[in-house]
Amino acid sequence: MRILHHLPLSPQSRLARLLLGEKRLPYELVIEKVWEQNEAFYALNPAGDVPVLVEESGLVVPGARVICEYLEDVYPDTALLGRTVGERVEVRRLLDWFDRLFQQEVTVNLLGEKVEKRLFGQGLPSGNVLRQGYKNLRFHLDYIGYLAETRTWLAGPSLSAADFAAAAHLSALDFLGDINWKHAPSVRDWYARVKSRPCFRSLLSDKVSGITPPPHYADLDF
Amino acid sequence: MRILHHLPLSPQSRLARLLLGEKRLPYELVIEKVWEQNEAFYALNPAGDVPVLVEESGLVVPGARVICEYLEDVYPDTALLGRTVGERVEVRRLLDWFDRLFQQEVTVNLLGEKVEKRLFGQGLPSGNVLRQGYKNLRFHLDYIGYLAETRTWLAGPSLSAADFAAAAHLSALDFLGDINWKHAPSVRDWYARVKSRPCFRSLLSDKVSGITPPPHYADLDF
Numbered sequence: 001m002r003i004l005h006h007l008p009l010s011p012q013s014r015l016a017r018l019l020l021g022e023k024r025l026p027y028e029l030v031i032e033k034v035w036e037q038n039e040a041f042y043a044l045n046p047a048g049d050v051p052v053l054v055e056e057s058g059l060v061v062p063g064a065r066v067i068c069e070y071l072e073d074v075y076p077d078t079a080l081l082g083r084t085v086g087e088r089v090e091v092r093r094l095l096d097w098f099d100r101l102f103q104q105e106v107t108v109n110l111l112g113e114k115v116e117k118r119l120f121g122q123g124l125p126s127g128n129v130l131r132q133g134y135k136n137l138r139f140h141l142d143y144i145g146y147l148a149e150t151r152t153w154l155a156g157p158s159l160s161a162a163d164f165a166a167a168a169h170l171s172a173l174d175f176l177g178d179i180n181w182k183h184a185p186s187v188r189d190w191y192a193r194v195k196s197r198p199c200f201r202s203l204l205s206d207k208v209s210g211i212t213p214p215p216h217y218a219d220l221d222f
Numbered sequence: 223m224r225i226l227h228h229l230p231l232s233p234q235s236r237l238a239r240l241l242l243g244e245k246r247l248p249y250e251l252v253i254e255k256v257w258e259q260n261e262a263f264y265a266l267n268p269a270g271d272v273p274v275l276v277e278e279s280g281l282v283v284p285g286a287r288v289i290c291e292y293l294e295d296v297y298p299d300t301a302l303l304g305r306t307v308g309e310r311v312e313v314r315r316l317l318d319w320f321d322r323l324f325q326q327e328v329t330v331n332l333l334g335e336k337v338e339k340r341l342f343g344q345g346l347p348s349g350n351v352l353r354q355g356y357k358n359l360r361f362h363l364d365y366i367g368y369l370a371e372t373r374t375w376l377a378g379p380s381l382s383a384a385d386f387a388a389a390a391h392l393s394a395l396d397f398l399g400d401i402n403w404k405h406a407p408s409v410r411d412w413y414a415r416v417k418s419r420p421c422f423r424s425l426l427s428d429k430v431s432g433i434t435p436p437p438h439y440a441d442l443d444f
Binding site: 046047059060061062063065066069070073074085086088089092093096097100101143 | 268282307314
């Protein structure tokens with residue numbers, strides 16, 4: 001069976017789960033406590049982080065971006081990277097946007113401070129960092145809202161990996177209760193459409209020790 | 223004419239230049255002073271950073287990773303992302319390694335402190351950050367050395383975008399005189415091979431105001 005080494009709240013792992021689910025590729029989840037720096041896991045992925053996909057053939061595919069390109073190369077039937085050259089550039093531009101900008105400006109400042117710092121034994125969240133994270137989140141919600149208002153899906157006319165990358169980050173922050181949907185109605189409408197895809201179900205039933213998501217987290221009609 | 227908006231010492235811009243050069247695609251360079259936050263440039267790339275490729279057709283391709291995938295999609299003749307599924311996973315794993323790990327652990331701490339901080343008016347380099355950068359650089363040189371000793375090129379039997387990604391970062395640090403090649407002979411031998419490619423010439427003649435590279439920077443037999 002195909003295995004995905006992951007962490008429930010890792011947006012990169014969530015992206016891999018959504019892509020596998022949307023392409024209807026069955027997989028088993030294995031939680032990898034990356035902070036324990038397990039040697040066997042470093043042998044799979046020298047970078048030491050999740051997600052890592054291990055195919056039944058034994059092929060090891062580490063990292064969400066690598067998994068995304070790999071799945072599109074090998075299982076192209078449900079195209080998630082766009083069909084035309086221009087669409088592919090736009091999907092990948094947004095993948096890069098969420099993987100680098102959103103990750104550094106929002107996810108590291110909120111999820112990193114509240115969850116990862118504790119797991120890695122690095123102390124309490126910093127108020128200044130959280131404030132910067134919330135400020136950056138408002139900018140990013142405006143940008144996602146602008147895309148959602150002017151296009152059918154974030155990268156254009158078709159549902160793509162860009163939607164799943166954005167939804168992966170937002171869903172992890174939503175689990176922490178960090179998203180005020182009332183202030184971002186266009187983002188909420190787009191997110192409700194992504195959230196209702198069958199591939200999203202596994203994310204909505206995630207359990208994380210010590211964190212209770214808000215009641216709307218798993219609600220498709222929030 | 224195809225245009226690449228770039229900065230001479232940006233490793234991501236250098237990667238784009240090397241890929242274009244290796245694929246023998248002619249282009250003109252335009253320097254983009256990203257710290258001036260030029261509105262016309264934000265219209266090309268909302269992320270506000272270099273490189274940005276603009277094709278003669280007007281198609282805008284922002285970001286080194288996006289450019290890399292785009293060039294391979296559209297100009298596949300000189301394959302730089304590997305030929306088999308396994309090779310493509312390994313090339314992209316290393317692209318991810320240099321784009322995220324090397325960038326955050328080494329490049330930001332050295333090039334970021336010494337050059338970008340000045341350009342963005344953020345003050346003097348921090349000794350602690352530089353020390354951490356040099357420490358991380360030693361680990362990364364060991365890893366690159368291990369790959370160079372066990373394979374023909376970094377990702378396997380063929381020259382690939384992984385070699386250019388690594389060389390793009392190392393060449394920018396070498397411009398600053400930050401690489402002690404004597405302590406990394408296997409990396410030096412591999413780098414000499416990459417450096418002697420015709421696509422590398424444009425990097426070796428770069429001029430940057432206020433920084434004089436060490437004499438060995440442009441020497442193919444260093």
